[in-house]
Amino acid sequence: MPSKTDAGDVDVAIVGAGPAGIYMLHRARTAGLSARVFDSAGGVGGTWYWNRYPGARCDVPSLEYSFGFDEDLQQEWSWPEKYSAQPDLLAYLNHVCDRFGLRDGIQLETRVDSVTYDEPQGRWQVGTDRGDNVSAQFVVMATGALSAANTPDIPGLDTFAGDVIHTARWPHEPVDFSGKRVAVIGTGSTGVQVIPEIAKQASELFVLQRTASYSLPSGNRPLDPAEEAVIKARYADFRAANRLMPAAIGSLYQLRSTSVLDATPEERQLAFEETWEMGGFAFVRTFPDLTLSHEANKIAADFARAKIRSIVHDPATAELLSPKIVIGCKRMCIDSGYFETYNLEHVHLVDVSTTPIQEVTSAGLRVGDRTYEVDAIVFATGFDAMTGALLRLDIRGRGGQPLGDAWAAGPGTYLGLSIPGFPNLFTIAGPGSPSVLTNVIVAIEQHVDWITDCIEDMRDHGYSTIEAMPEARDAWVVHVNEVAADSLHNDPGCNSWYLGSNIEGKPRVFMPLLGFPAYVDRCEEVVVRGYEGFVLSPASSP
Ligand code: FAD
Ligand code: NAP
Numbered sequence: 001m002p003s004k005t006d007a008g009d010v011d012v013a014i015v016g017a018g019p020a021g022i023y024m025l026h027r028a029r030t031a032g033l034s035a036r037v038f039d040s041a042g043g044v045g046g047t048w049y050w051n052r053y054p055g056a057r058c059d060v061p062s063l064e065y066s067f068g069f070d071e072d073l074q075q076e077w078s079w080p081e082k083y084s085a086q087p088d089l090l091a092y093l094n095h096v097c098d099r100f101g102l103r104d105g106i107q108l109e110t111r112v113d114s115v116t117y118d119e120p121q122g123r124w125q126v127g128t129d130r131g132d133n134v135s136a137q138f139v140v141m142a143t144g145a146l147s148a149a150n151t152p153d154i155p156g157l158d159t160f161a162g163d164v165i166h167t168a169r170w171p172h173e174p175v176d177f178s179g180k181r182v183a184v185i186g187t188g189s190t191g192v193q194v195i196p197e198i199a200k201q202a203s204e205l206f207v208l209q210r211t212a213s214y215s216l217p218s219g220n221r222p223l224d225p226a227e228e229a230v231i232k233a234r235y236a237d238f239r240a241a242n243r244l245m246p247a248a249i250g251s252l253y254q255l256r257s258t259s260v261l262d263a264t265p266e267e268r269q270l271a272f273e274e275t276w277e278m279g280g281f282a283f284v285r286t287f288p289d290l291t292l293s294h295e296a297n298k299i300a301a302d303f304a305r306a307k308i309r310s311i312v313h314d315p316a317t318a319e320l321l322s323p324k325i326v327i328g329c330k331r332m333c334i335d336s337g338y339f340e341t342y343n344l345e346h347v348h349l350v351d352v353s354t355t356p357i358q359e360v361t362s363a364g365l366r367v368g369d370r371t372y373e374v375d376a377i378v379f380a381t382g383f384d385a386m387t388g389a390l391l392r393l394d395i396r397g398r399g400g401q402p403l404g405d406a407w408a409a410g411p412g413t414y415l416g417l418s419i420p421g422f423p424n425l426f427t428i429a430g431p432g433s434p435s436v437l438t439n440v441i442v443a444i445e446q447h448v449d450w451i452t453d454c455i456e457d458m459r460d461h462g463y464s465t466i467e468a469m470p471e472a473r474d475a476w477v478v479h480v481n482e483v484a485a486d487s488l489h490n491d492p493g494c495n496s497w498y499l500g501s502n503i504e505g506k507p508r509v510f511m512p513l514l515g516f517p518a519y520v521d522r523c524e525e526v527v528v529r530g531y532e533g534f535v536l537s538p539a540s541s542p
Helices: 019-030 073-074 088-099 189-201 225-232 233-241 266-278 280-285 295-310 314-321 339-343 440-460 470-485 515-530
Strands: 009-016 035-040 112-118 121-129 133-141 163-166 181-185 202-209 215-219 334-335 347-351 357-360 364-367 368-372 377-379 394-396 425-427 463-468 534-538
Touching: 009 019, 009 121, 019 035, 019 088, 019 440, 035 377, 112 163, 112 368, 121 280, 163 181, 181 189, 181 364, 189 334, 189 339, 202 364, 215 280, 225 233, 233 440, 266 280, 266 295, 280 295, 295 314, 295 339, 314 339, 314 347, 339 347, 440 463, 440 515, 463 470
Parallel strands: 009 035, 009 133, 112 394, 133 425, 163 377, 181 202, 181 377, 202 347, 215 334
Antiparallel strands: 112 121, 121 133, 357 364, 364 368, 463 534
């Protein structure tokens, strides 16, 4: 365990050493700013440090889900698979830290538990569980939109005699389920990845499903060197083309531009088969209107449900696995052999949608009048997304106002980057940003570049403080909601982590912003208009 370090004053304190914190440190240093990163983890990598569960891998192709800020970096790194697995993603992020000499700026095993604005000084005090108290002019919260693990409060959990593991806190040592009876709770993106892997070992596997997910085959395979060479020959152009796509991914898909409603049943079938075969998110883009209208959505959903029925032998299980929600309500899952797993005799699907899990006993899980006796329970139950990591630490702005009070009715930011009353504090991939509706690495690079350029501008023009105006925040919140209102993400029957509805008591607010390219333009426009919506104050007035 490292001892308490006296980090001293810095220009920028960064909370989180995932991709966002790593790139933020690099950019801050190249801008001549002193900076220090804190992370409670024992290593760098954020998501890819914590989520070590078997089957964990990215759902955006690795040639896209990687940094584009340095041409040499992107040329020299080779990915083994189209969608790389967690160990390869973690190795990559460690490589980035070594390659750019970042390690000495990162303090690990250090949880930041308070971030307090010292109004007279115009600086932030960052307190950690190691007793550090660091003074910083700027704070960047790179705490992750999907880092605050959510374990449902099921009565009796502490009485369970076996092992309890959350996928986002997977042990470092291998977990052997051989000969064991295992329960997995949750069938979101994590569940569909971990379930086939646990099924390979467990003697009996119970999957407790509350909501059936749409899941598309990844089509994962070793990365073809020829495909890699083609992209690397024009990597910068490839990244630029992706940045112009609605979710900053998939510029390579050559998809139709006409409505699914204008296609004949045969044409639809052919088109859907083609994108299903391509793997990954291509299916959702088969026609441009699949996530725009209910009628179009239903046609794609019927195809996806027919696929499930064609894979899963038992009709009752296939029916239970067939999602009833609209495509786009929740994030689409990408899997490698998920539905096929239910054809294994030792894998049982348990419906907990109408009869929830009542309690955990020492022997297992009680659902209705049946107890499922197991040796281990795996929680694939997701995250308190977007706001969880921020609200789990004590952030206090002007007048000592806690962030929790400022966000009591729901999170409010300007551009997803800044909060009135919290000057010089920036959020990366925070609520109001398009982050989680994109290839997140692309959004992170854009956020970090904007923040660093802003700090440089402030220095060049003699400003010490930047703060979002309440009116700008209010208008931004309205904008985020207006854009979402017309989308199927916000369908009345939808309960997703985008809306905070996976966490009891969390205000139901659509948190991320739809529309990455328009967002980038808006951020640039704000700068051109002299940081419109912000108050900039000179060095003498914090
Ligand atoms: P993170 O990687 O989450 O890092 C945040 C860090 O902050 C963590 O290490 C955490 O320990 C630290 N932290 C938080 N609070 C504190 C505190 N108080 N004190 C100290 N440290 C703190 N996105 C995609 O675009 N494509 C994908 O394929 C994809 N796959 C994913 C798979 C999984 C299993 C999960 C959970 C998410 C996935 N995501 C994916 C989203 C993913 O979170 C982002 O792509 C990316 O990792 C976000 O980087 P980040 O640095 O913002 O946050
Ligand atoms: P999630 O999408 O929120 O899924 C959590 C699952 O747990 C859901 O099926 C949920 O059911 C269930 N659940 C929660 N509480 C429950 C309870 N009390 N009883 C029964 N079931 C319960 O979380 P996730 O799967 O970890 O994924 C979160 C996000 O991380 C993804 O959307 C994605 O952005 C990212 N991710 C990506 C990948 C990838 O493929 N690269 C992998 C993992 C995660 P309900 O739906 O009914 O709430």
